Structures are given as structure tokens and as C-alpha cells.
Amino acid sequence: MDQNYNPKEVEQIAQSYWQEHNTFQAQDDSKKPKYYCLSMFPYPSGNLHMGHVRNYAIGDVIARHQRMLGKNVLHPIGWDAFGLPAENAALKHNVPPAEWTDKNIANMKAQFLQLGFSFDWSREIATCKPEYYRWEQWFFTQLFAKGLVYRKNSIVNWDPVDQTVLANEQVINGRGWRSGALVERKEIPQWFLKITAYADELLADLDALPGWPEQVKTMQRNWIGRSVGINISFKIANEPHILQVYTSRPDTIMGVTFMAIAAEHPLATHAAKNNPKLQQFIAECQQGTTAEADLATMEKLGMDTGLKAINPLDGTQIPIWIANYVLSEYGSGAIMAVPAHDERDWEFAKKYNLPIKQVITPSDGSSIDVEQAVYTEPGLVINSGKYNGADFNSAFNAVLQDLQLLHAGTEQVNYRLRDWGVSRQRYWGAPIPIIYCDSCGAVPVPAKDLPVVLPLNVTITGAGSPLKKMPEFCNTTCPNCGKAAQRETDTFDTFIESSWYYARYACPDQNEAMLDQRANYWTPVDQYIGGIEHAILHLLYSRFFHKAMRDMGLVKSNEPFTNLLTQGTVLKDGSKMSKSVGNTVDPLDLIEKYGADTVRLFIMFAAPPEQSLEWSDAAVDGAYRFLKRLWNTVQQHVSTGIVELKPDYNKQEFNTAQKALRYKLHSTLGKVSDDYERRFTFNTAIAANMELLNAVNSLNGDGVLDQQIRQEALNLIILMLSPITPHITHALWHALGNKTAVIDEPWPKVDHSALQQDTVNMVVQINGKVRANIEVGVDVAKHELEQLAQQNENVQKHLVGKSIKKIIIVPRKLLNIVVEEQE
């Protein structure tokens, strides 16, 4: 073996070995149990960044470890290739998005190979290829046939200068990123998938996902936001209209002091008909973005329409206001405002001097002042006539019953979750397979005519989709009646592609169907790994797609991802490492300097996967030094000749130091196995191996037994580190005289005979403060232990003038003497 660690050479050899042996090509049939390990696929932005390295390093470590546990592992990779950045690059560099994307994919693939990830490249997918997106076009037409697709108007960010729809990201401080024009909200017709039809199942099945982080499940539960309430119809004084509102707090209905409707509400339009002031106010409300964060932090503005709603329960007249904090896309776009018991209503009422009427009082009898502070907790009803004294549930039922008798209310389950708008007014996406016919309306493209191929040679101008200007794309005939017709020019939301790619990896070469039986062998994904930023949207859409595919007979399971690991963000100087912030560190520079193993080791060592990771250039040195130390230790060990371990090697008589090292070795193996398998705390697994190597290096003595123990320890360290640093361990495994390739080795087993101990160290506390450490026999009797503890000099010092109240013993760990001052 080489005297010095040369990462380039070592990594080249290992990578060639894997390639020659097709090591990572997954087999669709095997006697071993299957294990599907998937890291979220990347957007091909051109270069790997540290977030990628972290994501794929975690996945790679898990995949390699599972392989060692004897599983038939699938570890695929592909490209989430449609998206906005390709159009931006096209604008900037005058290169077609497809060309830019293909180049980036080639680039990043080379980088992946350099990092030594155990991907099965034979299943590589790029979502921008017709062979892929044709199947989601097909799936969309199937959903259409099942009534799960519909078209309705919905609001987008509109740049009035560029005459184009903007993504939220393209709106900077309320202005278009290129034109600088104030952005407007504009309604246009768009296609929707009925994800709300699955809302209850998406919610309920979260309980069937014990392998998901509680945090993610909580976020999804709140996002779905199921509530039970009442749909109430308010008549309007001197008008034929009805105002529908939904409330989850019918117990507060007698506290309604105004109604608030969105600017887009039909009643707002009606009220403004002969009222220029209202018209102007509505126009003002339509400025700004569609982002909820903006709407929620905006200064609350409102204007009285002059219309009055009538409370069906007591006939009171309630003013109807247009308010900019009411979302037109949520519920009916109107609310009954109870300022005493709703935060936003309270703020609005304070601003416009609207009455605040308390109708709930805390059930513990404490008193509140709703003029000073809002009270949103449920409690007991007051100031509400016949409902006084009722708690939430009885008030809910009483109000519901009364409203039902008046035909003015029905119980309703409501969701915060909205249907999924999938239309994008962009070029670089999968065309939505719809044809508009003057006679037949919107007609889905028949399966035999799929895919609707996206034309590739286009010029991006930044003002609307180039597809609109391509008659050869737009002009077609109606599949129903054969008359001239127009194609839809909008493309799919790119979340569509990422909602089912995990299943396609099972059968990427299938040209006759979306999925085949192999998808049922491999799915669900056993371990899914990705950024916490995907906790809601991507993961919810994928769950929805999986259930929809199940209902179409394409898969059999209910959920796509059995276990989920959400990795934290890679930060530098306290903020997310990203191109836009300009604080990126190029992984390639580090690979060049230290090699892939050091980069992998560092990123796994710096923090546990779920935590955010603060990048440090300096600390990478430490990882490199450790690998050099490992190399040198092995080098030194084998320089005196290779040591062979006989099967009964562990039955020999070891001295104290040797016993201690073997104890350390096998307790470390136990700990590291647990870190890999259950905890996913690879940082502590690495730390434990560093400690172990330190211990190996401090074992003095060069007798035969010492050499054998060193051999055993180094073998095990190599195996334990092999999923994290696969290249150097490939080389060192051979150097230690092993004939096999380390990639084919099983995970090692703990030798329990090495864990036998005669004595154990125990802490002695007095009133919870550590006063001594004592070494006692493992089987020491309780009273003897108590005596030994009290005999300790320092303990005795602290017992002077005290009387012992009791002694608490935690076996093999500590003993706490509880004392008090003597009378």
C-alpha cells in the first residue's frame, strides 16, 4: 500500500471497481428483502451545491448501510428538469431552455459520479423528456374522466407592463422584477385538481405514518385544516341577495358586529355599481401580490358598502364591509366578524371604530376586557339571550338547530386546504393535454394522441408563453368532432412531475403504461430523504397522487413514503446557502483539494441530518486529518506483516489494556449500529469511530495479541465507516489483507463476550451535586454500595452536620444522597 493517502487515486480505483461490477444496478427480482432508498431529485441548476451534497450523502449512507444489512437496495436518481430557472437562463444567455437543461444535467451527473454516490444510473429519469411527461398527461386525462379535474377562475400576479403572469418569486416589493411595474391581481381561467376530495384521507392517514417526523405531520394537519362549522345564510336588507359565510365559531354569532367580504366578492361588485368611491377602493385592493404572507401582514383596509346583513336569529342589521384581509379563494370569500373573539376582526374593528361585543367569558370565571385585548379561547356564552351559559358544544348545537329551522344554516366540514391549481402560463413545462373546441368545449387529448410534445426550438422573450405564437402547436382539430380547434398553451405546475417520479423509477423503460408490476415490488419508498422546505407542498401532492394512482389500480399501497427524513438547511453566516444570497461554497473545489471522502465525512460529521448545518471551511481540515490518521494507522499496522484472525481468536487470555480496548471496540460497534439504523445520527457514529481510533493508537505493546486486536479493531472501523467514506475504506480493506471488496461485506456483529465487565464507575451525588466517582463491582449489594459511597473522603466532607433523608440509586450509573441540615 502507498505510504501516503492519495484521495484522487484511491477514489478513482474504487469508482472504477463499482462501475465494472455494475455494483449498484438494482435487481427487480431477488430473494433478499427489497429496500427503496430515495433522496429527492434535484433541479438541474448546473452545479451541485452543499444542500445537494448533504441530501445525497445522507441517502447514500443509508443505502449502503442497508445493503450491508442484506437488502436488495434500489437507490435511483434523476432530474426535476422543468422549471422557471431554465426560462430565466434562456432570457439571459439566449439559449433554449432544453439545451441549457441538458447541459446542466451532464455537468451535474459528472459531479455526482465524482462523489461516489451508489446510484443506479440505469434508471435515470429527466422529467422534461416526452417519454416521462406523456404519462402525467395521460394521468391528467384519467383524472378528468373521473371528475377530479375542473376549470375555474383564479387569481395570478399580473405585470401590466410586460403583459405577463409572474411567479411570487418574480415579484420584488410588490413590483415586477423586470419591468418594475406595480403588480396587479388578475383573474384568469385555470385548471384544478380536486385534492380536497382526498382531504379526509390525507389527514387520517398521517396517523398511519409512524416513520414520519411529528413536525411534518403536524404541519400537514394544520395545512389541511379540517374544521367543523356552520354555513350561514344572511339575508340582505332591501336586496334579493343572500350572503353566505362559513364559521367554525357559531357560539359567537350574537357577537357579530359587521360582515367582511373580499374585494372580488360578487356583492362587492354589486354594491360598487353606482358608487365610484367603492369602485376605487376595490381597485386599490386588487393591487399587490397573491402571496398569503403579504396579505396577512398588509395594513388592514376596509370600506362600508352601505348594505346590511340580517342576523337570522334576532333580526339585527349588520353593516357589510369590504375588507382587504378576507381571502377570496378561501371559503365563500366572506366572513362574519366577531371582533371580541377573533384577532384580525378585533384589529379591524379598532381601526374603523366598529363595536366590539363580548359574547364569551372564560370558563374559569376570570374576567376579561375585550376593549383592551381580544379573547379567542372557547368559554361560556354571555350577552346572547337564550344561549347564555352554554359551553362551546351546546351553543354550537343550539345555534345549528335554530338556523336549520329557519333554513338559514347547515353543518359543514370545511378545509383550509384548497384545490390544486396546476396551470402555469409558462413555456418550460409539460403541456396540459386539453383541446378547446367551439362546439365541444374543453376536450382532453385522447391517449392515442399523447404525448403532446413541447416544441424545443423557441425564443423566450419574457412576455408571455412562446407557445401562443406558434400556430403549428396551437392549431389542431377537435378529437370529438374533427373541427378546427386550439390547444391549451398553459403547462403543468412542476410539482406534477415530482409527485410520481418515485414510482416511475421502478419501471423507467416502460413505454406502454405509466407504471407496471415493478412499481408494486419497489413502492412504497422505504426511506425518503429531502429538505424540510418540502414538508408541506411536495409531500402532500405526492401523497395525493399516490392515492389517486391507487384508485386507478396503478399501485396497491396507500402512501408513497414509509419513512421520511427531513434534512435541515445548509447555512453559511447564518442564512441559507443559495445562489441568490451569494454565499455558496462549491463542492467541486473541496473535492479537488481533499477528495470526495473528506467532503462526505465532513458533511455527515458537522451536524445530525435533521438539524440545520452551519458551514465551516476550517472544519473540513479536521475531517481530512482524520482520514490521513486512519490511513497512517493501517499503514503502520500492516508494515509489520498481515495478521490473520482465527475463528476462536476472541477466546484467548487478554490483559487489562487489551480487554479495555476490546470492550471499547464492541461497545462502539453496538452504539454505531444503533446510530445508523435507528437514530440516523451519523455525526455521533463518526465521533465514536474517532474515539475508537484514538484508543487503538494509544494501545501500547506489540505482542501477537496486541497485533490481533489492532487487526480486529481496524477491520471493524473500516466496515463501520464504509457507508460514509466508501473509497478510502475500499482501499484500506484490501490493505488489511482482506480478499473481498468492502462493498460486498455484511454489517459486522457485536462480540458480546467482549462486553463482560467486572467493575463499573458510579457517580455519587449529594442533593444532586456530583461529589465523587467510585469504582464498584458490577454485582455490589445495595447496602454495600451505600456504605462505599459514604466512605469516600469528599463525600464525608459534605455530610458533616447533615442528616441523610434518603438515598436514590440508579443501577450502574449513580447514587444520590439526599441530606438536610441537622437540627
Place this chain on the structure above:
RNA sequence: GCCUGGGUGGCGAAAUUGGUAGACGCAAGGGACUUAAAAUCCCUCGGUAGCAAUACCAUGCCGGUUCGAUUCCGGCCCCAGGCACCA
């Protein structure tokens, strides 16, 4: 604004089920080797006092439960992720 996390030495972190706070590593300081440097190896390293043994303080802030709290509970502050057209 709303939802979800997080806050421990100069820095990244560890403490797994309420049981020794700071493992492991980085940085820093000192030393060995060297003509010198790099590399490597050894020692010190939360704060205060002390030669030391040791004592007191210390896990964002305030309070509580407990023999014992980084860990559990209540309130507050700050930071991060998400908020439906970034992916």
C-alpha cells in the same frame, strides 16, 4: 400576521427513557521533531477563585414541578423553514 422547528464554550456539536453538561472535532495557546517551513506527534483549553485538592457560577430570558431539569410544564425574547406560481 399565521403554522412548524431551533437557541448549550471563541466555533460546529454531544449528553439516546428526567440521572456526571461540553464526548468528538475546529480554532487558539504552549511544546517536540526540523537549518527552516509544511506535515506529524504531545500538552492546555466554559467562567471566577485557588499552587492544588476543590468550591461556586453556567445550557436564550423569567418562573414552576422534582432528590435531581439542556431534557417536563407556563410565560417572554431572538433566529430559521413554510404560507399554495422558487424548487
